[in-house]
Amino acid sequence: MVNVARIVVGALLIGALGCGDDDDGDSGSALSCPVVVADEDCDRTLRPFVFVHGTFGSGDNFAHVARLLGSNGYCQDWIVAVEYNSLGDSPGTDGSIDAAIDAILAESGFDQVDLAGHSQGTRHCANYLNGSPAQAAKVAHYINFSGSPDIGDVETLSVSSEKDIGNTPHHATGTNVTEVTLEEEDHFAVAASTRSFVELYRYLRGEDPQYTEVQCGEEMVTVEGITESFADNVANVGGTIEIREVGDDPRAAGPPVVTVTPDGEGRFGPIQLRRDAYYEFKGTTAEGELIGYQYFTQFKRTNRLARLLSPSSNPGVAGASTDLVVREEGHTALIARWDGGGFRHDLGASLTIDGVEVLTDENAGSEAMMSAELDGGVVGFFMYDDDLDAQTDLGLVESSPFLSFTDVFMDAVTPRFIEVSFTAGSEDPSIADLTLRIPNWPSDDALLLMMLQ
Numbered sequence: 001m002v003n004v005a006r007i008v009v010g011a012l013l014i015g016a017l018g019c020g021d022d023d024d025g026d027s028g029s030a031l032s033c034p035v036v037v038a039d040e041d042c043d044r045t046l047r048p049f050v051f052v053h054g055t056f057g058s059g060d061n062f063a064h065v066a067r068l069l070g071s072n073g074y075c076q077d078w079i080v081a082v083e084y085n086s087l088g089d090s091p092g093t094d095g096s097i098d099a100a101i102d103a104i105l106a107e108s109g110f111d112q113v114d115l116a117g118h119s120q121g122t123r124h125c126a127n128y129l130n131g132s133p134a135q136a137a138k139v140a141h142y143i144n145f146s147g148s149p150d151i152g153d154v155e156t157l158s159v160s161s162e163k164d165i166g167n168t169p170h171h172a173t174g175t176n177v178t179e180v181t182l183e184e185e186d187h188f189a190v191a192a193s194t195r196s197f198v199e200l201y202r203y204l205r206g207e208d209p210q211y212t213e214v215q216c217g218e219e220m221v222t223v224e225g226i227t228e229s230f231a232d233n234v235a236n237v238g239g240t241i242e243i244r245e246v247g248d249d250p251r252a253a254g255p256p257v258v259t260v261t262p263d264g265e266g267r268f269g270p271i272q273l274r275r276d277a278y279y280e281f282k283g284t285t286a287e288g289e290l291i292g293y294q295y296f297t298q299f300k301r302t303n304r305l306a307r308l309l310s311p312s313s314n315p316g317v318a319g320a321s322t323d324l325v326v327r328e329e330g331h332t333a334l335i336a337r338w339d340g341g342g343f344r345h346d347l348g349a350s351l352t353i354d355g356v357e358v359l360t361d362e363n364a365g366s367e368a369m370m371s372a373e374l375d376g377g378v379v380g381f382f383m384y385d386d387d388l389d390a391q392t393d394l395g396l397v398e399s400s401p402f403l404s405f406t407d408v409f410m411d412a413v414t415p416r417f418i419e420v421s422f423t424a425g426s427e428d429p430s431i432a433d434l435t436l437r438i439p440n441w442p443s444d445d446a447l448l449l450m451m452l453q
Contacts (some may be wrong), residue, residue: 031276031298033216037071039302047114047140048078048104052097054119054146054191055086056231056379056402060307061118061191064214064340064453067301068197071215076302078108085232086120087314092127101138112140114204118191122147122172129154143200144172145191151177157203159196161185163369165376178203184427186369186377188402189341194428213430216275217301224269225306227262227283231317235266236310238286243271246278246295250415250439256282269306273299278436281308292446297436297453309449320400322447325384332410332418333384333443338452341427342377343404348425351381353408354418356392358383363396363406373399383408384443412442422452 049069051062059081070076082100084091091097101113117125126149129136136154144151144158146165151174160169161182169181180199182190190196194212201209227236242256260268273279276298283291291310311322325333336343336351343349345365351358361367364381368374379402386397386407398405410418417437424431434452441448 031216031300033275035211035215036217037073037211037215037301038218039070039076039222041073042070042075043073044075044108046074047110047112048108049074049080050097050100050104050113050115051079051081052091052115052117052121052124053081053083053086054117054121057086057118057121058228058233058307058309059083059226059305060339060451061188062116063303063305064192064194065197065200066305067214067303067453068194068209068212069201070217070301071211071213072201072209076304078104079304080104081305083226083228083233084124085234087232087317090124090127092124093131097124097128098135105138112138114141114143115139116143116145116191116200117147118145119147119187121145122149125149126151126172141204142172143203144177145196146170146187147172150174157200159190159199161187161190164190184344184347186342186344187375188377188379189427192339193341194430214300219275220272221275221299222270222302222304223273223299223306224267224271224304225308226266227268227308227310228266229312229314229317230309230321232312232314234313235262235264236283236285236291236308237262237264237266239284239291241268241308242282242284243273244280244282245274246280246437246439250417251441252439270304275299275301280439283308283310290446293439293441293448295436295438295448295450297434297451299453303453311447321380321403324398324400324405325382325443325447326386326388327384327443327447328388329442329444330390330411330413331385331388331443332412332440333382333447334408334410334418334438335447335449336381336383336420336422336452337379337449338422338424338431340424340431340453342379342402343381344377344425344427347427348423349427350421350423350425352419352421353383353410356408358392358394358406358408360394360406363394363404368396368399368404371399373401374404376402378402378404380404382406383410385409410440412440416440420450
């Protein structure tokens with residue numbers, strides 16, 4: 001019998017806070033870390049997690065929740081994601097989910113995992129759970145983020161939202177399902193948000209988490225992940241990733257702190273990076289051609305679900321994403337992502353570029369979410385000078401599923417830093433004035449991607 005659904009409303013539960021954002025936003029300034037939750041102190045009696053992403057998604061859709069789990073004692077090296085082509089693969093029946101579960105069970109010594117799926121991923125998880133009793137027996141609990149599959153008898157937490165796609169909650173069915181319906185989260189945030197983490201933790205642990213803000217890890221944090229194309233998740237192999245600290249000089253070309261070569265599956269790391277630094281990841285192909293640059297706000301703690309995304313070679317995907325960007329040598333094109341949710345102007349979120357607010361109701365608010373393409377939320381926010389008039393005009397110049405495109409002029413004639421500041425709004429009050437300085441590389445050379453975390 002399905003348990004009674006409940007609505008999560010009101011202010012977000014805020015536990016003990018630590019590790020606040022920079023006071024001055026200067027590149028390289030130290031984080032305030034009154035609390036340090038070290039990786040080595042994690043609780044090895046807690047089951048490992050396996051996450052399956054949705055359409056146009058990747059493993060980093062769970063990175064924020066993974067860091068919150070790590071802040072509350074879970075072992076982040078036992079939180080893994082199944083990467084697959086969201087345009088056609090079937091990880092629930094082709095053995096991919098089973099292989100990931102078997103691998104982490106062998107590593108951890110457990111006989112069961114907690115499995116989580118989001119959106120399209122919920123269908124793949126249901127296929128896996130219904131595939132055979134032996135497969136279902138490997139899963140202690142299933143977490144269903146925004147999907148409506150029948151998952152049989154596995155103990156399940158189903159999380160959706162009143163603001164999910166179509167302004168309708170989407171829940172799993174089965175014989176042992178607990179439903180939680182959030183109030184404001186969009187489709188992406190159902191899997192990535194702090195509120196969803198709180199519900200997941202309560203369900204598994206029977207109590208509130210100690211921390212609802214990501215806590216600092218060791219001074220040197222572990223980072224690993226995959227470099228792949230957007231949406232179809234084709235691994236970028238044969239090239240290199242040069243990782244540099246963002247210092248005082250824009251477009252710095254000094255020696256990298258580390259250069260890594262992804263393996264045959266596009267995987268890189270684990271590598272050690274400074275907790276209080278800002279990093280530039282420069283990707284090149286096997287032939288030495290520039291792929292692009294990706295920037296991260298400070299790694300407060302370990303991130304083993306990092307994803308370095310490049311333009312897809314699939315014409316359908318590129319034509320609805322990176323090919324829409326107007327590129328030329330005089331301006332910068334910047335793509336913003338926040339791994340804790342979408343960009344929600346209607347919930348008080350703010351994103352400023354060189355001090356100018358760029359989020360509006362039209363490109364990232366309630367008006368935007370009324371369109372079919374942005375109904376699920378604004379996950380990727382594209383900024384560039386659409387009409388090449390050297391002015392910021394904003395508006396919604398293009399849209400695709402989960403992607404919003406707006407007109408923001410960022411001059412690239414003279415090397416300088418683009419000053420970025422982000423506040424998440426009521427969706428996550430702990431994210432306020434998150435800052436990043438990004439070199440103004442010209443868009444005819446490369447697109448710039450920044451991950452706010």
